[in-house]
Amino acid sequence: MADLTNDRIPTVVADGVDIVYRVNGTGAGRGSATAALNRMLRRKQTEKASGVRRVHAVKNVSFVAYRGEAIGLIGTNGSGKSTLLKAVAGLLPVENGRIYTGGQPSLLGVNAAMMNDLTGERNVHLGGLAMGMSREQVRDRYQEIVDFSGINEKGDFITLPMRTYSSGMAARLRFSIAAAKDHDVLLIDEALATGDRSFQKRSEDRIRELRKHAGTVFLVSHNNKSIRDTCDRVLWLERGELRMDGPTEDVLKEYEAFTGDKSPKAEPKPKAAVPS
Amino acid sequence: MSQVLHTPPQAPAPATDDLAALAARHGLSVSGARPSLPEYVCQLWARRHFITAFATAKLTAQYSQAKLGQVWQVMTPLLNAAVYYFIFGVLLGTKHGVPDYIPFLVTGVFIWTFTQSSIMAGTRAISGNLGLVRALHFPRAALPLSFCLQQLQQLLFSMGALVVILLCFGVPVRVSWLLALPALFLQFTFNAGVSMVMARMGAKTPDIAQLMPFVLRTWMYVSGVMWSIDKLAQKDSLPHVVTVALAANPAAVYIDLMRFALIDSFHASQLPAHVWALAAGWALVAGVGGFIYFWKAEETYGRG
Numbered sequence: 081m082a083d084l085t086n087d088r089i090p091t092v093v094a095d096g097v098d099i100v101y102r103v104n105g106t107g108a109g110r111g112s113a114t115a116a117l118n119r120m121l122r123r124k125q126t127e128k129a130s131g132v133r134r135v136h137a138v139k140n141v142s143f144v145a146y147r148g149e150a151i152g153l154i155g156t157n158g159s160g161k162s163t164l165l166k167a168v169a170g171l172l173p174v175e176n177g178r179i180y181t182g183g184q185p186s187l188l189g190v191n192a193a194m195m196n197d198l199t200g201e202r203n204v205h206l207g208g209l210a211m212g213m214s215r216e217q218v219r220d221r222y223q224e225i226v227d228f229s230g231i232n233e234k235g236d237f238i239t240l241p242m243r244t245y246s247s248g249m250a251a252r253l254r255f256s257i258a259a260a261k262d263h264d265v266l267l268i269d270e271a272l273a274t275g276d277r278s279f280q281k282r283s284e285d286r287i288r289e290l291r292k293h294a295g296t297v298f299l300v301s302h303n304n305k306s307i308r309d310t311c312d313r314v315l316w317l318e319r320g321e322l323r324m325d326g327p328t329e330d331v332l333k334e335y336e337a338f339t340g341d342k343s344p345k346a347e348p349k350p351k352a353a354v355p356s
Numbered sequence: 357m358s359q360v361l362h363t364p365p366q367a368p369a370p371a372t373d374d375l376a377a378l379a380a381r382h383g384l385s386v387s388g389a390r391p392s393l394p395e396y397v398c399q400l401w402a403r404r405h406f407i408t409a410f411a412t413a414k415l416t417a418q419y420s421q422a423k424l425g426q427v428w429q430v431m432t433p434l435l436n437a438a439v440y441y442f443i444f445g446v447l448l449g450t451k452h453g454v455p456d457y458i459p460f461l462v463t464g465v466f467i468w469t470f471t472q473s474s475i476m477a478g479t480r481a482i483s484g485n486l487g488l489v490r491a492l493h494f495p496r497a498a499l500p501l502s503f504c505l506q507q508l509q510q511l512l513f514s515m516g517a518l519v520v521i522l523l524c525f526g527v528p529v530r531v532s533w534l535l536a537l538p539a540l541f542l543q544f545t546f547n548a549g550v551s552m553v554m555a556r557m558g559a560k561t562p563d564i565a566q567l568m569p570f571v572l573r574t575w576m577y578v579s580g581v582m583w584s585i586d587k588l589a590q591k592d593s594l595p596h597v598v599t600v601a602l603a604a605n606p607a608a609v610y611i612d613l614m615r616f617a618l619i620d621s622f623h624a625s626q627l628p629a630h631v632w633a634l635a636a637g638w639a640l641v642a643g644v645g646g647f648i649y650f651w652k653a654e655e656t657y658g659r660g
Contacts, residue, residue: 180379209406
């Protein structure tokens with residue numbers, strides 16, 4: 081855990097956070113119709129017997145994030161990274177514990193507000209408004225957003241419906257819209273994976289810029305290189321538990337040993353024992 | 357390392373107090389807590405441009421793949437009215453004794469459709485947009501409101517078609533047409549309120565969306581959309597209480613108000629007593645009540 085005593089300003093404090101999903105209709109045990117009836121008739125009975133599955137996605141995670149930090153979140157698939165980000169953003173309720181935040185953390189998730197049948201242009205407006213920008217702000221930054229996304233580099237694509245975009249183009253537009261706002265805390269979930277190399281470079285520059293504006297950036301990625309390039313601290317989640325929290329190099333080394341990723345870049349070092 | 361997902365959480369870390377104290381010292385707030393009611397209203401007001409933009413976007417996206425495009429905005433309600441005319445006007449003969457039956461029917465169908473689709477859209481407002489709710493921060497009431505606004509825009513298209521129909525059937529243009537505006541405003545408030553109630557219920561129990569079409573269809577048949585409640589009352593075949601209740605139900609009130617405003621052969625005597633008070637009362641109860649009911653569960657929306 082980072083030093084609590086110096087005068088760095090915390091932006092996100094997670095205090096023993098548990099997150100549990102409840103899933104209806106998995107039909108655990110018996111026929112799902114009977115289970116559903118049971119559930120309605122006997123509200124008070126234990127959730128397990130009534131066919132509701134509990135998925136404990138994040139278990140007792142605590143950390144403090146400070147202003148100006150870029151924090152990478154790593155872990156194998158299904159280890160709770162995205163869930164934790166959503167909880168930090170206040171979009172998923174926590175079961176136990178508390179998450180304290182300064183300012184409004186925003187998840188890079190404008191895609192949910194965007195509509196594939198509308199043009200890129202209208203989606204920029206809609207996405208901007210959805211993130212809480214005013215109409216004037218959207219109008220002022222419109223050109224900036226389009227230029228940054230590079231959508232118009234190969235012709236006038238911004239006036240075409242988004243369903244005609246390639247997945248990379250759509251992802252670039254999404255990131256450009258989200259990054260147009262100055263966020264106190266920006267949470268990015270696998271956004272940089274789809275763009276081409278030149279766009280990834282621009283995105284990484286933008287993330288550094290956001291950090292300079294006194295923000296905190298969280299980045300979920302399976303691309304260890306983009307974590308190395310942008311983050312100075314890494315949280316490693318495994319099966320919902322916080323397995324390691326420390327400087328990027330240290331954690332990534334352990335993680336690469338754990339996943340068996342023998343990337344040639346990693347310096348040959350005596351392998352540390354995997355904590356378990 | 358545990359293999360199962362059901363393992364109970366470990367005891368909280370000893371640093372708990374320190375972290376809470378640290379958060380308090382720097383004035384951090386708990387993530388995802390529900391704002392107070394006045395604060396909520398302010399947030400919602402700040403998002404008004406998003407609400408309108410989202411409604412318009414939904415409306416335009418609706419027919420963007422169709423060859424005829426936005427023509428369907430007018431075609432759909434007209435076809436609807438044609439079907440009802442064929443079934444009720446021609447085959448079942450409810451038109452006997454109702455002057456200007458086609459304007460009467462079309463007004464009824466359009467106004468009813470506004471309430472019906474607002475409530476249906478409201479029921480799915482949260483449960484059908486979980487992606488949006490889980491990805492972005494905004495007062496959730498923006499969703500049902502936005503869907504109602506979309507239906508209002510849709511209704512305005514229909515009203516354009518209605519005006520043409522009225523003129524074709526020789527209904528004169530009168531000053532009383534202006535009464536359509538307050539009537540629509542009250543109906544919109546009522547619809548928005550009911551949508552917010554349904555949105556909260558639908559968020560908790562998505563099954564309600566399966567049930568609503570039946571409830572709404574029953575409601576439509578008792579609200580005098582294609583027959584005249586007033587005619588039924590004159591027949592004395594039903595107890596007085598029933599006909600009063602039928603005429604005072606919000607859908608019938610808004611439909612009859614609009615008919616009274618637009619159609620010259622629809623007289624004030626066909627309206628229930630204190631009709632404007634009724635219309636305003638329904639709007640106020642549903643609007644304010646629905647909003648508060650929705651806000652009470654604000655922080656719970658979005659959990660699967």
